[in-house]
Amino acid sequence: MAKTVVQEFTKGLWAEIPPFRLVLGLCPVLAVTKTVENGVGMGIATTFVLVCSNILISLLRNVIPKNVRIACFIVVIATFVIVVELVMQAFAYPLFLKLGIFIPLIVVNCIVLGRAEAFAAKNGVVSSFADGLGIGIGFTLSLTALSIFREVLGSGTFTIPISSVSVPVFGPSFQPFNFLVEAPGAFVCLGLMLCVMNMLGKK
Amino acid sequence: MHNQKLLVSSHAPYWHNGSSISGKSYSFMLAALPAVIMGIYQYGLPALGVLALSISCAMIWELLMDLAMRRPVSIGDGNAAVIGLLFAMLLPATAPWWLVVAGTFVAIIIGKQIYGGIGCNPFNPSLVAIAIIMLSWKSFMDFNEALVNYDLGFYMVYPLSAVKHMGTSVLSNFSMTGLLLGQQAGGIGTTFGLGLIIGGLYLILRGHIRWEISLSFLLGVFVTAYFFNIADPDKYAPPLFHILTGYSLIAAFFLLTEDSSSPVNFVPMLIYGAVAGFLTVLIRNIGAFVDGAVFAILLVNVSNPLLDKIRPKAMGKGTEHA
Amino acid sequence: MREMIRLFLVIFLFSCVSGGLLAVVRSGTQERIEYQQLKFVKGPTIKEIMEGCSNDPLSDRFKIMDGDKEISFFVGEFDGKRSVVAFESFGKGFGGDIGVIIAVNLETDEIIGIGVTTHSETPGLGSRAKSEPDLSSQFKGLSIKDPFKVTADGGKIDSISGATITSRGVCGAVVTSASIYERLKNDILKKIKA
Numbered sequence: 237m238a239k240t241v242v243q244e245f246t247k248g249l250w251a252e253i254p255p256f257r258l259v260l261g262l263c264p265v266l267a268v269t270k271t272v273e274n275g276v277g278m279g280i281a282t283t284f285v286l287v288c289s290n291i292l293i294s295l296l297r298n299v300i301p302k303n304v305r306i307a308c309f310i311v312v313i314a315t316f317v318i319v320v321e322l323v324m325q326a327f328a329y330p331l332f333l334k335l336g337i338f339i340p341l342i343v344v345n346c347i348v349l350g351r352a353e354a355f356a357a358k359n360g361v362v363s364s365f366a367d368g369l370g371i372g373i374g375f376t377l378s379l380t381a382l383s384i385f386r387e388v389l390g391s392g393t394f395t396i397p398i399s400s401v402s403v404p405v406f407g408p409s410f411q412p413f414n415f416l417v418e419a420p421g422a423f424v425c426l427g428l429m430l431c432v433m434n435m436l437g438k439k
Numbered sequence: 440m441h442n443q444k445l446l447v448s449s450h451a452p453y454w455h456n457g458s459s460i461s462g463k464s465y466s467f468m469l470a471a472l473p474a475v476i477m478g479i480y481q482y483g484l485p486a487l488g489v490l491a492l493s494i495s496c497a498m499i500w501e502l503l504m505d506l507a508m509r510r511p512v513s514i515g516d517g518n519a520a521v522i523g524l525l526f527a528m529l530l531p532a533t534a535p536w537w538l539v540v541a542g543t544f545v546a547i548i549i550g551k552q553i554y555g556g557i558g559c560n561p562f563n564p565s566l567v568a569i570a571i572i573m574l575s576w577k578s579f580m581d582f583n584e585a586l587v588n589y590d591l592g593f594y595m596v597y598p599l600s601a602v603k604h605m606g607t608s609v610l611s612n613f614s615m616t617g618l619l620l621g622q623q624a625g626g627i628g629t630t631f632g633l634g635l636i637i638g639g640l641y642l643i644l645r646g647h648i649r650w651e652i653s654l655s656f657l658l659g660v661f662v663t664a665y666f667f668n669i670a671d672p673d674k675y676a677p678p679l680f681h682i683l684t685g686y687s688l689i690a691a692f693f694l695l696t697e698d699s700s701s702p703v704n705f706v707p708m709l710i711y712g713a714v715a716g717f718l719t720v721l722i723r724n725i726g727a728f729v730d731g732a733v734f735a736i737l738l739v740n741v742s743n744p745l746l747d748k749i750r751p752k753a754m755g756k757g758t759e760h761a
Numbered sequence: 762m763r764e765m766i767r768l769f770l771v772i773f774l775f776s777c778v779s780g781g782l783l784a785v786v787r788s789g790t791q792e793r794i795e796y797q798q799l800k801f802v803k804g805p806t807i808k809e810i811m812e813g814c815s816n817d818p819l820s821d822r823f824k825i826m827d828g829d830k831e832i833s834f835f836v837g838e839f840d841g842k843r844s845v846v847a848f849e850s851f852g853k854g855f856g857g858d859i860g861v862i863i864a865v866n867l868e869t870d871e872i873i874g875i876g877v878t879t880h881s882e883t884p885g886l887g888s889r890a891k892s893e894p895d896l897s898s899q900f901k902g903l904s905i906k907d908p909f910k911v912t913a914d915g916g917k918i919d920s921i922s923g924a925t926i927t928s929r930g931v932c933g934a935v936v937t938s939a940s941i942y943e944r945l946k947n948d949i950l951k952k953i954k955a
């Protein structure tokens with residue numbers, strides 16, 4: 237069942253969209269989606285790591301011995317994560333301060349290792365690239381959707397990525413639904429979105 | 440529902456004892472009436488508005504969720520209406536419309552339907568809603584702030600927060616009979632103690648709720664408050680005060696006894712009620728919240744499956760009296 | 762045995778390449794990261810205490826070795842003269858080290874202002890050393906050669922009520938700064954002129 241490159245890309249956007257369909261990588265999904273800016277920033281950082289590690293692992297898949305493959309994957313992934321961390325510190329320091337510990341934790345994000353093990357180690361460079369990009373963009377979209385939902389209803393604002401400006405969405409009489417920005421609210425939101433996704437997918 | 444045939448044990452004909460979900464729901468509404476009417480009498484049209492909006496919203500959410508999940512439409516059984524009614528009884532009469540809409544959404548969707556509808560909810564849906572609303576919109580749920588424009592001819596400070604912040608010296612403003620007759624600030628349907636007790640007794644006599652739970656809860660509150668009161672009479676209110684104020688009485692008869700989130704055996708029921716009462720007073724006296732009943736009941740709801748494991752009776756084994 | 766060596770070699774090579782790459786990225790971004798850290802963590806404090814200077818103290822900075830420690834100095838230009846330096850030192854607080862930035866006028870040895878940067882004090886008590894100016898404003902205008910002690914220890918700095926240890930820590934940091942300043946004053950003057 238050989239899929240085309242385009243199919244490898246698009247499956248990450250809906251059929252295998254990470255937090256909702258694969259239910260992977262929930263830790264950053266729940267923790268950083270308090271504001272839209274954080275959600276998008278985390279998504280882009282993960283996408284970068286995912287694409288780079290997928291390409292490199294796919295290139296090296298014949299060199300890496302089976303017995304130590306996980307160790308090699310982790311070395312590759314960790315390298316890119318530290319690159320992201322340093323670049324983010326250099327160019328987007330406020331975002332780094334907010335995401336904090338979750339950037340180094342991309343190393344153990346099961347999406348990245350999962351794609352390396354399940355896909356890149358068995359497929360060619362081009363389709364691995366498409367797979368990484370698709371899954372990464374899907375992950376970013378999910379984080380964005382969840383963070384918009386939580387921020388707009390939970391704090392009544394919308395933080396535009398990069399510029400860090402919080403725009404109030406509703407009038408001044410709006411009373412924010414604080415519960416959604418708390419940790420249990422994250423679980424409830426994620427559950428409701430999963431529920432809606434399943435309803436739409438079932439037909 | 441589908442497994443009912445498994446329990447059929449004898450031959451027809453049967454005598455239906457007339458109990459049904461809708462009948463039970465109407466009994467609950469009837470039992471709540473005295474307290475609700477008192478609330479409407481005291482706070483006027485706003486209270487009626489909150490009650491009506493809450494009940495209708497709860498039923499609409501139930502209908503929408505039934506349609507979305509392609510389940511048989513179940514608003515006829517009145518359970519959603521009871522949830523809406525109990526939720527509204529806990530609110531101050533000044534609650535804005537969007538708070539009621541959001542609260543009933545949480546109660547019906549997150550509190551009940553997500554778990555599979557009636558009989559499957561691990562928590563009391565009305566309490567899930569009130570807890571989340573309390574955490575999100577503190578100022579609207581603070582009875583002193585919400586009822587600032589009302590003067591009903593008695594001391595209008597929420598009794599529990601008065602004691603919490605000013606000590607027992609404020610107790611001279613309250614008389615126990617006044618508290619029992621609803622002369623205190625509070626939720627729409629939580630202040631009229633006598634009405635709640637009458638409604639509760641009616642439900643107990645009809646067999647809809649179990650006296651074990653209500654009694655052990657009140658005892659738990661009484662005993663815990665008694666010991667606190669002995670330890671420091673200047674700081675902690677006497678036990679009767681704790682029973683007559685806040686959510687105590689509505690919790691004892693209407694909230695704690697909710698079917699699917701309370702135990703079914705004798706000993707577990709006693710433990711369940713007593714622990715809830717103990718936690719309520721504990722949170723009131725040394726916790727951060729003014730009224731602990733909401734969180735205390737949610738906590739014992741969680742422990743309910745565990746409590747039910749204490750000495751369960753095996754089904755179909757037959758007892759000595761059989 | 763050959764297999765073992767192969768595994769070993771592969772991982773060894775991976776780690777070498779990875780380490781090399783990281784070293785390159787690190788050296789490429791180091792300067793910018795330092796600047797960003799200054800800008801977002803120490804920057805606001807420095808700007809606040811050097812209010813009215815006509816240059817950007819963050820970019821006008823130099824380093825001097827004090828024993829085996831490297832200290833960054835930020836130069837402020839007032840009335841066309843590069844007369845003020847600011848630097849950070851630490852004192853023992855209630856919950857760990859308190860970082861204090863102090864700005865000193867080189868000509869008069871007078872303290873222009875101090876500000877708390879990093880701390881782990883109790884919120885609402887010790888944290889007021891950073892959020893409220895009551896404590897730090899007392900240092901303004903004093904000579905750096907004064908002995909800094911809280912009133913409880915016989916000095917003249919009024920401590921924050923309920924946070925004597927924190928106040929003591931801030932004083933300690935200022936005393937440390939004073940000794941650093943004494944030691945390095947000649948080097949600072951040399952660097953500024955250059």
